[in-house]
Amino acid sequence: MKALVYHGTKSVSVDKVIDAKIEKPTDVVVKIATTNICGSDLHMYEGRTNVKKGTVLGHENLGRVEEVGKAVDTVKVGDYVCLPFNIGCGFCANCERGLTGFCLTCAEPGSAGAAYGFAGMGPYSGGQAEYLRVPYADFNCLQLPEDVKQKENDYVMLSDIFPTGWHATELAGIQPGDSVVIYGAGPVGLMAGISANIRGASQVMIVDQHPDRLKLAKECGAIAIDDSKGGAVEKVLALTDGLGADCGCEAVGYQCQDHHGHEVPNLTMNNLVKSVKATGGIGVVGVFLPKDPGAADDMAKKGQIAFDFGTFWFKGQKIKTGQANVKAYNRKLRDLITAGKAKPSIIISHELPLDQAPEAYKNFDDRKNGWTKVILKPAA
Numbered sequence: 001m002k003a004l005v006y007h008g009t010k011s012v013s014v015d016k017v018i019d020a021k022i023e024k025p026t027d028v029v030v031k032i033a034t035t036n037i038c039g040s041d042l043h044m045y046e047g048r049t050n051v052k053k054g055t056v057l058g059h060e061n062l063g064r065v066e067e068v069g070k071a072v073d074t075v076k077v078g079d080y081v082c083l084p085f086n087i088g089c090g091f092c093a094n095c096e097r098g099l100t101g102f103c104l105t106c107a108e109p110g111s112a113g114a115a116y117g118f119a120g121m122g123p124y125s126g127g128q129a130e131y132l133r134v135p136y137a138d139f140n141c142l143q144l145p146e147d148v149k150q151k152e153n154d155y156v157m158l159s160d161i162f163p164t165g166w167h168a169t170e171l172a173g174i175q176p177g178d179s180v181v182i183y184g185a186g187p188v189g190l191m192a193g194i195s196a197n198i199r200g201a202s203q204v205m206i207v208d209q210h211p212d213r214l215k216l217a218k219e220c221g222a223i224a225i226d227d228s229k230g231g232a233v234e235k236v237l238a239l240t241d242g243l244g245a246d247c248g249c250e251a252v253g254y255q256c257q258d259h260h261g262h263e264v265p266n267l268t269m270n271n272l273v274k275s276v277k278a279t280g281g282i283g284v285v286g287v288f289l290p291k292d293p294g295a296a297d298d299m300a301k302k303g304q305i306a307f308d309f310g311t312f313w314f315k316g317q318k319i320k321t322g323q324a325n326v327k328a329y330n331r332k333l334r335d336l337i338t339a340g341k342a343k344p345s346i347i348i349s350h351e352l353p354l355d356q357a358p359e360a361y362k363n364f365d366d367r368k369n370g371w372t373k374v375i376l377k378p379a380a
């Protein structure tokens with residue numbers, strides 16, 4: 001089959017690889033209909049993770065079930081399913097509590113959490129390919145309704161960014177009527193904005209530097225705060241009577257840049273402490289890594305940031321962090337899409353065949369204006 005293979009820093013190509021197949025009786029094989037390129041794929045593309053050369057990337061996947069293992073009970077050939085990017089077993093201590101992003105069975109020994117085509121998250125191939133092997137299929141497959149053909153580009157966002165954006169609002173503790181500031185108008189930040197509005201926020205502010213993303217922030221029902229010349233914190237304070245927002249979300253991660261284009265890994269975290277009110281909650285879903293050997297400064301190489309803990313403590317704020325437990329949310333978010341109450345496909349800028357994935361990576365990585373979210377159609 002054809003698949004997008006990582007060969008090294010900024011080097012990917014569509015190659016012939018061994019077909020995805022049933023390896024355990026609890027697996028299914030899915031023929032991929034839509035698979036997205038994610039911002040966290042770019043961390044790997046840029047050589048800023050320990051992902052192995054030869055890995056097939058792609059953790060945001062939707063497709064049609066082609067083959068079913070002997071022990072699979074409810075998933076049938078022909079079903080259209082969306083796969084959470086994190087792979088859970090369903091029976092470990094964390095999965096039992098709904099924390100499927102931290103599965104102990106599927107993870108590498110000594111760690112928690114597994115995913116398709118992802119650095120440090122197990123041996124699983126990604127879905128930027130014609131076919132994908134799905135472990136523990138009864139647990140992991142989210143069944144999609146009959147309108148999947150019309151809403152495929154919406155439902156595929158249930159694999160990661162919509163639940164991850166929702167998770168940011170959950171971690172931040174958003175209540176109806178709250179004001180919310182979100183750092184980052186990439187796909188996850190925009191989904192956090194849509195989620196905050198669904199949850200009844202009175203005011204949603206999204207901070208970014210890129211005009212195409214800021215335009216989308218407005219289309220997602222948020223106040224777009226342009227940080228291309230700095231000053232985001234002051235703008236948020238001006239909009240919140242000088243107090244700061246009730247809640248904040250981080251959707252940028254460890255490679256965040258200041259308005260001069262320099263990487264400053266602590267920037268969004270410290271800006272959140274400043275622009276969220278005393279006692280407010282902060283949810284962090286942007287990716288931070290335990291080690292970043294490619295970073296410019298010595299602290300960042302060790303996965304550390306200079307965090308403004310004094311102000312954080314003095315303001316009595318709360319922080320919650322981590323990858324989204326997609327299965328905790330994806331059913332209900334699917335139902336919002338089915339009911340026409342959420343349309344996450346609004347952020348898609350490019351829909352391309354798999355063969356064009358390498359140039360899509362380049363353009364998305366260059367933050368080329370207008371490349372806000374790329375989806376691939378391997379079956380097209």
Ligand SMILES: [Zn+2]
Nearest residue numbers: 038040060160
């Ligand atoms: Zn993703």
Ligand SMILES: [Zn+2]
Nearest residue numbers: 089092095103
């Ligand atoms: Zn588990």
